Amino acid sequence: MxxxxxxxxxxxxxxxxxxxxxxxxxxxxxxxxxxxxxxxxxxxxxxxxxxxxSKEAVFEELVGHFRSRLQELVTSSRLESGLQPGEVNARVLGVLETLFRFFTEDPHLTRIGLFQAPEAGSIKAELAALIRDNLLEEQRSGYFRSTLDMDVVAQCFVGTLERLTFAYLSEGPGRPEQLAAQVVELFMRGMLPEE
Structure with missing residues (x-):
């Protein structure tokens, strides 16, 4: 025991x-x-x-720790109502920096929980659902266009987080902030040239 x-x-x-x-x-x-x-x-x-x-028990504990910590981070990241338009971008940037930092601070745990574990797919599905719930509430607060399907947006966020984490997992300090800034620029401003 x-x-x-x-x-x-x-x-x-x-x-x-x-x-x-x-x-x-x-x-x-x-x-x-x-x-x-x-x-x-x-x-x-x-x-x-x-x-x-057993070996299974230690693996499951690592996966469980990753899952619960990720859920805590996303649940606590919902933007409160009453923010000014300029504050929204900064807050979204902070949320993404926090997530990328979490993924890069313990790359071994991230590799296990996000990519290797048999339940990695369900962890990402839970992540998408939590992000969607946050986005829906934020959409009701007027931060995002009402015409956007927040389930699609959440899936895009998870896909972006997953791919960038995989591609830049071992890039070292400073990288989470740079990745977050690029994602905010893409999602909040798009790819069209400034007018």
Missing amino acids: ARNKGAKGQESRARLLAAAAEQFAGLGFYETKISSIVAQAGLTQPSFYLYFE
């Missing part, structure tokens, strides 16, 4: 999670071995079983 033990136990568990995330992200679930996780964490194989029942 998996369990937690004091501060040292929490540190060991955290090391196992970090090592597992790196191993799964690099090798995939099936090629990752518990022996390689514990070796990277600097622990023994019996210590693994103090905290996790």
Whole structure:
């Protein structure tokens, strides 16, 4: 039975999670071995079983952590009513920067949760639904045109987030802000030349 033990136990568990995330992200679930996780964490194989029942359990915990953190970020990102027109772009930019930063701060966890996990498709569907709900409320607040189908817009956002995260996952510091600025420019202003 998996369990937690004091501060040292929490540190060991955290090391196992970090090592597992790196191993799964690099090798995939099936090629990752518990022996390689514990070796990277600097622990023994019996210590693994103090905290996790199986390789599946640690993988599921990583996916669950990614999923819940992503849901928290998107749920808390809804724009409140009463913003001035100039504030909307800045707030959307901030939301996208936060999401891209989340994806790039822990690229191993992102690779697992967004791309490798069997439930990655449902995670992205949930993400699209949360974004759609936010957009519908923001549309009712008058921030976006009433003629836009916010389900389509949400799917476009998720596709953009997914592809740019995949393409620029390891680009280093500063990249989340640059990507977010480009996405805001595209979605909020379009591709037509300025008049």
